[in-house]
Amino acid sequence: MAALLYNINMAKWIPVDEGLPEEDGFYPVTRLGFMRRSKRLILGKPMVMIDYYHKSTGFDECVMAWAEVKPYQPTLGGDQYL
Secondary structure (H helix, E strand, C coil), X not given: CHHHHHHHHHXXXXXXXXXXXXXXXXXXXXXXXXXXXXXXXEECCCEEEEEEECCCCCCCCCEEEEECCCCCCCCCCCCCCC
């Protein structure tokens, strides 16, 4: 979990106003301090979470920025990770 948080912190955050992902999928996002749950709004601090993006629906209005995280590539050679 710490490695995931470290990678998210190293990611380049892209404001939703400046661009959206080119492909559908799950992305780390920064959300405003509220979330919509059916008819209720839950208030709080801004948070980082994983959200699904689809070109036809986009992100919901709570998403401020998203990040495109690249997978970790180990520098060691060979098959030690297989």
